[in-house]
Amino acid sequence: MNVAQMNSAATPAANPRQRQWLVDYSMPLGYVVLFAVLSATVENFFSLTNVVGLMLSVAQIGMVACTMMLCLASRDFDLSVGSTIAFAGVLGAMVLEHTGSVLLAVGAGLAAGAIIGAANGVLIAYLRVNALIATLATMLMVRGLAFIVSKGQAVGISNDAFIDFGDSRIFGLPLPVLVCAACFVVFGVLLNQTIFGRNTLAIGGNPEAARLAGVQVERLRVWIFLIQGVVTAMAGLILASRITSGQPNAAQGFELDVISACVLGGVSLLGGKARIFGVLIGVLIMGTVENVMNLLDVDAFYQYLMRGVILLAAVLLDQLKTRGERR
């Protein structure tokens, strides 16, 4: 029916089980190889501090990538995550400085995220606004709100309990990394082991068929966005804690990083396809590239070039194995 099939004609020998295995594990395997090569060749790469630093550097992206995966799997799109990170951070910081209560601050941040997410969901699912435009609009509005409430200034945080969250470690792993790991586990289970995840894939694969099969498409979509909002707000609060301030212009361009990580991990923008393991690898690749370039002191201008090249290399490699599969 398409190229894919025609190509497979060319390789009739491929054993389907082997093939499936290759498709499923080539990304992780590729990453393991990359990691080994880098460890051997790049000085200081393979050290506890560096690896922990690397993980810390992708903790926020990782958390949000988990929910973005669901969003993309349901054939939606969310550009507002960067702004939500900023807004949740700013709001949390302001509440914290006014009330001194960490609980209130976190509550306010998460509630804001939930509201933003739900608003996106309602706009897209019920009012049928194109997801790109709807979330572009919320992206602008939420960024505006972040600037307005903070008067354009970063909001400093002096509460030590809050700041410590971003700093403290358990078994040598920083809390943000653990939270991110927890997200991967939770959303991995959600995607693969629950009806929620299956229905998400179903509405991404064929919304009309899913609806006729009894999936409450609109409600599900709102939930997906709402969860995305909450997780993003959490990432924003953690970021605020790590950088000890709520920054209204934080995380600009964050949305593209997150979406790239997902796509790199094999999530289809056309919906219906997602693998949590792939997303994890996508996130790690993004972080590793950044990390290694800094370790190697690559010139800032060449970093652009390199990032582009590596992004391409990663998808091209991934392409090789899916030769013969549908795009």
Next chain:
Amino acid sequence: MNVAQMNSAATPAANPRQRQWLVDYSMPLGYVVLFAVLSATVENFFSLTNVVGLMLSVAQIGMVACTMMLCLASRDFDLSVGSTIAFAGVLGAMVLEHTGSVLLAVGAGLAAGAIIGAANGVLIAYLRVNALIATLATMLMVRGLAFIVSKGQAVGISNDAFIDFGDSRIFGLPLPVLVCAACFVVFGVLLNQTIFGRNTLAIGGNPEAARLAGVQVERLRVWIFLIQGVVTAMAGLILASRITSGQPNAAQGFELDVISACVLGGVSLLGGKARIFGVLIGVLIMGTVENVMNLLDVDAFYQYLMRGVILLAAVLLDQLKTRGERR
């Protein structure tokens, strides 16, 4: 019994011709109303200088929106246009300063655009890299190149002939605006009156059907990207002429503006749908909103909010009229 008859049988009230007319012209009409209201209420809005200024402010977006429309119509996506604008401007300025020849400078800029576009096309059509990732990668690489060749510095232009281009007027209209208008005419004809345009819509609407009908899908896609590259480079050169220098960090975020204008104008991200008139209106709405907010002295922070609100309002209005259409 044809469709028209069947529909009218089912919904006796709605005259299908009227309905079609409404669908086709509601956007332009809406804009005319908006324009009239603004002219009456916003001081200085309805003046030759302001209207010309408005058009000038969207000239670059307009040019690129014409080709982006084709790109989206064929179910593709291009994030690299902002970088291409910067690179073409920088390259043109450098060639101009070295050789003093406007012809060579323009040639170099356009050639660069063509190469970037063709590279995108080949990556996407033949190597089957996801369009988002492919153009994100070229976006990064081309931006990097712009920085590298210019060493991060603006490249000054002192050639008067070149500078005059951005400045001079015919019948009171600046040349960039006229070039943009020409693009709308050319691409309008291309979309609606040529095989190229029909095939573009066909591969966006159903690539498989197009292929089975003998359309050379891959080649067509490369052409679309190539043309987009050339037009974008032209926009970059015009920008360089207007600001009398090639700036490597010009036009960041430009891609989202262009894509938004297209989507606002009714171009579907799922391919197969495009109307040049809609795109024109989309571009004008974007420019008008910006213009009016500045005329009204809206605070910069509230501008974000307003831009978001207006984007939403525009699509929601557009949504109302398509109510009842099959999704």
Next chain:
Amino acid sequence: ADAVKIGFLVKQAEEPWFQDEWRYAEQAAKDKGFVLVKIGVPNGEKMIAAIDNLAAQKAQGFVICAPDVKLGTAVERAARRNNMKVISVDDRLVDGSGKLIASIPHMGISGYAIGKQVGEGIAAEIKARKWNMAEVGAIRVAYDQLPTARERTMGAIDALKAAGFAAANVIDAPQAKTDTESAFNAANIALTKNFRFKYWVAVGLNDEAVLGAVRAAEGRGIKADSMIGVGIGGAKAAENELNKPAATGFFGSVMISAKEHGYQTSVNLFNWITGKAVPPAEVQTRGMLMTRANQAEVRKQMGQ
């Protein structure tokens, strides 16, 4: 002992200013024999990651121009956690409650002070041209979402006001992005709304912003003789403009010394790490107004 390795983190690596700072820091590294690692840190998240990255590379300290001054506590903590020495450059860091962070030595400029120099330079030129202040409009190309940008432009406007400029004659032109085209569009509208003025002056956060305003004015026939634009930075964009055969509305730029900032901070940090000298708690550098008339001299004085 291991060779000394220091980081140099800047908020906007693409900006010519920081490229220059890095270049001079490299020179210091060569002169003093230490290893320099340059990392761009566009936001708080990347900044923390970069500091951790430096630690992994076993750097002993870093010079930083943070993406936001309120990141002070984060910088301080990250440095302490990794046992690194830190000096701030350009922008002075503060903590959560806005207090200067005493433990981090600083060398830099005050955005507000630089802005004032812009305003003073313009005021002096208005006097020299014998314009009637009432007939002059001032465009503030604003990008208030960036705190330094606001400080600079406000400094300029305050200086103008101090010289007798009417507050009502100041027109804000908010740019959507920090590039020349956005400044052009914003200024264009400001000009449309205020055709009553005979003369114009323009200020902005950098040379590119002012350039946009100058181009917009030219489009309406407001040329060099009725326009005074003064930028900030003095790098290539300004140089291009000041070296054009005919004068334009771009009157000059307040140049700041990337050499001093880049070279001296790195040397100070090196000395601190090697135990040779503790850096001074604060050094304020000054900018100089560079115009067509005094270009060469200013460049020489600023050492570039």
Next chain:
Amino acid sequence: MNAYLQFDQVSKVFPGVKALNGVSFAAHAGQVHGLLGENGAGKSTLLKILGGQYKPDGGRLLVNGQECRFGSAKDAIAAGVAIIHQELQYVPELTVAENVLLGRMPTRFGLLDKPRAYQIVAEKLAAIGVDLAPDARLADLSIAQRQMVEICKAIMQDAQVIAFDEPTSSLSHRETEILFRLVKELRAEGRTLIYISHRLEELYELCDACTIFRDGRKIVTHDVMAEVPRERLISDMVGRELSDIYDYRARPLGKERLQVQGLSGQHISQPQSFSVRAGEVLGFFGLVGAGRSELMRLLYNADARKSGSVLLDGAVVPASSPAAAINAGIVLCPEDRKEQGILATASVAENINISVRRLDLLGGLFLRHQREAALAEQFIARLRIKTPNRQQEIRLLSGGNQQKVILARWLAEPGLKVLILDEPTRGIDVGAKNDIYRIIHEVAEQGCCVIVISSELPEVLGISDRVIVMREGQICGELPRAQASETAVLALALPDTAAASSITAEPTETIESSALPIRSIA
């Protein structure tokens, strides 16, 4: 007569499936060559090779004695081969004319000559007797109309070889007649025609010769179709004997279970009512666009209602969403498998379990993988779904097998009270049809109401206890099994003018004896 088209030892392998295994046969100019075989036997694959869409893994293809190696569909078109694919391949946003002339639009001075294009297409449509506006968008047409556009597209290529892959599966009576006339005309013009169908009557009517496939192999080629007895065809195809494929057994009907009262919506402007008794199989017949699907979609809450209510066992079924209908025990197996049925990139097992799994979750949220697997295996066996394994993506199955998977999704519902099947046997082979009819009757025997929409009149008559006929968005009559003859049903279904001329023999009466009053149209 020479063999214009020859397949020689053609093979094609997909991961896990040997779709074609050394197939050889020849088709002659001026003949219609029928292809028969169970779902998944490899018929469509053969046509895709002929159309240049796939390259064979082995064997040769000869057109007019010349060996052909098509690199793409373009090459096949150039060689004079036109294919009407089983899965319709149209561009929804383009008009009829643009679709028909896709890739071959006439131009003038480099620009499209739209008036001419529209004229050409309008003429062709008129010539073949299809009443369609050339400027209508495909997205606005019914499937049958889209199918006619596809046929027109292929005909207009003026190809020597024209292959039809189940063209009638989504056509109703009238279009089918048009198609048959067309096929006969093309044969008379001396073209080589390949015709795939699961409807034996059709094959007997049209085909001169036929080839039977099973499991990717050619079983036999009959040079004279008319001489082959029906039983022989069936047993060659399915490898077993089938006597009465409808398998109708009279069974006692219970009391009225489903009552539909005054339903109307966007495409059903007048309120419609009917009811179904427990254990009853109710057939719905009508011409294309008669509104059967629309009425069922209203019943199922798939479309918004303007008026009316649905009662099941006396209780009102909430009108909120299909989910509400499903929870009440009403399910609908939709007519458009590709758009409304399959989750293309999901597995066979996933497609079967998507709805039922809600009833068997751990803690209301977690899946039970083993039970889902078992259920999937059970239906793969019961409906003889041909797939390498249950994890295969459904889009890789043959059309008929996809249809079986979607049926399985609904048959798997345990609390089934009303089963609505919209064209359930579209694209399904005789053997499987028989399986499905048997299941329909089993379900009915358990007291379930079964509503079957079908455009195949013999099927409706063969399995239904009662037939309701619709015309132009309204129920225009109903007939109990005993009175539901072909002529009687057609007389109700055809527009008045046509009806007047076609009813000659039996006087048809609209019977009002059943449970609900029937609305006859004014």
